[in-house]
Amino acid sequence: MIDPKTIAEQIKFLLSGTNFANLGTRYEGKVRDNYTNGDRRILITTDRLSAFDRIIALVPFKGEILNGMTKFWFEQTKDICPNYVESYPDPSVIIGKECEPLKVEMVIRAYITGTTTTSAWYNYSNGSRNICGNELPDGLVKNQKLPEVILTPTTKGDHGDHDKNMTPEEIVERGLITQEEWDKLADYTRKLFARGQELADKNGVILVDTKYEFGKDANGEIMLIDEIHTPDSSRYWIKDTYEERMAAGEEPENINKEFLRIWLAEEQGYRGEGVVPEVPEEMLVKTAEKYMQAFELITGQPFVAEVGDTHARIEKNLTPYYL
Numbered sequence: 468m469i470d471p472k473t474i475a476e477q478i479k480f481l482l483s484g485t486n487f488a489n490l491g492t493r494y495e496g497k498v499r500d501n502y503t504n505g506d507r508r509i510l511i512t513t514d515r516l517s518a519f520d521r522i523i524a525l526v527p528f529k530g531e532i533l534n535g536m537t538k539f540w541f542e543q544t545k546d547i548c549p550n551y552v553e554s555y556p557d558p559s560v561i562i563g564k565e566c567e568p569l570k571v572e573m574v575i576r577a578y579i580t581g582t583t584t585t586s587a588w589y590n591y592s593n594g595s596r597n598i599c600g601n602e603l604p605d606g607l608v609k610n611q612k613l614p615e616v617i618l619t620p621t622t623k624g625d626h627g628d629h630d631k632n633m634t635p636e637e638i639v640e641r642g643l644i645t646q647e648e649w650d651k652l653a654d655y656t657r658k659l660f661a662r663g664q665e666l667a668d669k670n671g672v673i674l675v676d677t678k679y680e681f682g683k684d685a686n687g688e689i690m691l692i693d694e695i696h697t698p699d700s701s702r703y704w705i706k707d708t709y710e711e712r713m714a715a716g717e718e719p720e721n722i723n724k725e726f727l728r729i730w731l732a733e734e735q736g737y738r739g740e741g742v743v744p745e746v747p748e749e750m751l752v753k754t755a756e757k758y759m760q761a762f763e764l765i766t767g768q769p770f771v772a773e774v775g776d777t778h779a780r781i782e783k784n785l786t787p788y789y790l
């Protein structure tokens with residue numbers, strides 16, 4: 468892993484965003500800058516970290532790490548489900564098919580946890596024993612493994628909207644997707660997650676829960692879009708320390724953005740309202756280390772950082788795609 472000094476030095480090259488005039492129509496998501504041109508979509512993963520639906524900080528090397536993990540997982544799962552990717556022209560960039568996103572987010576969970584209002588633990592601890600149509604037994608404790616893996620789909624809220632939990636029946640009744648599409652998505656989701664759990668486990672990591680997005684390409688084929696099994700879309704815990712921490716009543720050791728979220732909530736009292744507290748350099752470096760640790764553990768490969776001007780590198784690598 469890279470030393471903290473090198474990480475700190477990269478702070479001057481943090482990628483806050485891009486504004487390329489000649490790549491297509493630009494749309495800025497929370498984390499990625501998107502450019503579309505006909506049936507092509509270019510996704511540039513920036514260093515933005517979002518939590519509580521807000522941009523909290525810029526984290527050194529986060530763009531490369533996230534994109535690298537997505538690449539790893541797309542390659543590990545393409546036998547299960549087709550994905551939209553055509554090429555990886557830069558460590559932070561994916562070029563792929565422009566799809567029509569299906570209006571549900573396929574959330575799948577193996578453990579009962581979470582802090583937000585859509586999380587399984589939030590609902591369970593407030594007395595609910597049915598989450599998105601899944602019956603849960605009494606007596607579960609936070610962070611415990613569920614008797615079986617559950618699907619807890621949400622609406623894909625329009626930009627800025629919060630997602631809402633739904634049952635498969637509601638999804639189909641509302642006409643968000645058809646029953647046939649639901650069946651296909653549910654099947655893909657379970658198989659993708661099973662592959663993720665299996666591979667993570669081999670590398671000493673627990674894939675706790677995740678979220679997939681699917682879309683239809685120009686031919687109407689359903690495929691996986693967006694990102695997959697990144698620390699932004701998934702929760703990962705360290706396997707080795709899970710049992711002892713549970714026994715001691717402690718939170719599992721996580722390698723995802725929960726780390727900064729807990730620091731914000733518990734040490735800064737920030738839960739999404741008002742001015743975002745400034746994240747000190749030391750925390751940025753620690754957060755970068757978490758993301759790198761996640762990359763290395765999960766992929767089983769060393770993270771090779773490209774120190775230097777990220778923006779200039781991307782601009783150069785995308786030259787062949789200028790309109």
Ligand SMILES: Nc1ncnc2c1ncn2[C@@H]1O[C@H](COP(=O)(O)OP(=O)(O)OP(=O)(O)O)[C@@H](O)[C@H]1O
Pocket residue numbers: 495496497498499500501508551563564565566567568624625626627680682692693694
């Ligand atoms: N192949 C694809 N075709 C169409 N849209 C896609 C594709 N892959 C990803 N997307 C969309 O591109 C955006 C990626 O940017 P990002 O993840 O930063 O956005 P976000 O802030 O999470 O989401 P939102 O746009 O809903 O606010 C998401 O809106 C995602 O749904």
Ligand SMILES: [Mg+2]
Pocket residue numbers: 496498
């Ligand atoms: Mg997203």
